[in-house]
């Protein structure tokens with residue numbers, strides 16, 4: 001295996017977690033090298049207004065915010081590169097990570113901030129209206145639909161939680177469930193079914209999200225009878241799960257059944273010393289930019305302490 005570079009701190013991913021880790025690692029003089037992956041800036045580059053990130057009293061467009069993150073990391077001295085981590089070999093130290101299926105980089109510490117991707121239904125209107133009434137995050141975007149009618153699709157615990165969250169803001173939440181039962185835990189199901197402004201539709205598929213420039217309604221279909229109906233809504237939430245981008249680390253790092261990297265509670269440490277995880281790739285609960293940034297900071301501080309203790313920095 002030909003390696004052509006050795007770094008103290010390798011950061012994989014360029015969302016809020018990766019860039020925050022890069023800011024802290026640069027300021028600690030770890031000379032971090034960060035690979036951006038195929039989505040420089042991460043998930044926030046596919047959204048419009050971000051109103052809940054502290055420090056922006058008037059809100060900010062997601063892509064603009066991520067340009068600010070990148071600029072700040074670059075100003076601190078982070079070496080930011082376009083490239084994808086394609087393979088990992090964590091069998092011996094220094095750890096090895098392959099970039100773009102060619103070069104291998106050796107790293108004394110690795111910070112994994114590869115995020116997670118929301119699962120989508122895969123219909124054309126969902127893509128076209130994404131950020132214009134279609135969202136995969138009720139906590140992020142529910143506020144924009146205060147006092148309005150929305151629909152949500154999903155049947156697990158997250159969908160139930162998001163429907164309940166929306167029910168406190170919106171007049172009616174139409175909840176589409178594919179089968180005649182929910183997957184959510186009993187207690188969550190009961191809470192949903194007891195909430196007067198959540199209307200559950202069983203055996204229901206989304207046919208089309210309606211609207212030209214923004215969501216104005218939805219057409220749905222009873223998958224038993226084939227009957228189609230339309231209702232007027234302002235927001236459409238997809239809550240059918242997330243996929244953590246952790247594939248290449250399988251076999252090396254401890255993960256839960258969905259592929260989220262396990263960290264030691266209260267730290268960013270994984271089961272391998274010198275390898276840290278931050279942001280959505282290790283967080284299936286909060287999944288916010290601020291929590292991702294917070295854990296990115298933790299990962300850089302943990303890496304700095306690890307390298308110092310090992311005499312590698």
Ligand SMILES: Cc1cc2nc3c(=O)[nH]c(=O)nc-3n(C[C@H](O)[C@H](O)[C@H](O)COP(=O)(O)OP(=O)(O)OC[C@H]3O[C@@H](n4cnc5c(N)ncnc54)[C@H](O)[C@@H]3O)c2cc1C
Nearest residue numbers: 013014015016017037039042043085115140279280287289
């Ligand atoms: C539509 C939408 C709207 C949202 N709105 C808000 C909001 O208003 N407020 C809020 O707080 N949160 C919001 N969120 C959630 C927020 O975007 C995420 O919690 C946050 O971006 C997670 O940050 P992260 O750094 O963990 O990862 P991500 O932002 O997911 O970034 C992951 C990064 O890793 C890179 N990567 C992945 N695999 C590899 C690889 N193999 N090699 C190299 N790089 C790799 C990607 O290119 C990307 O740069 C929203 C999410 C979505 C989808």
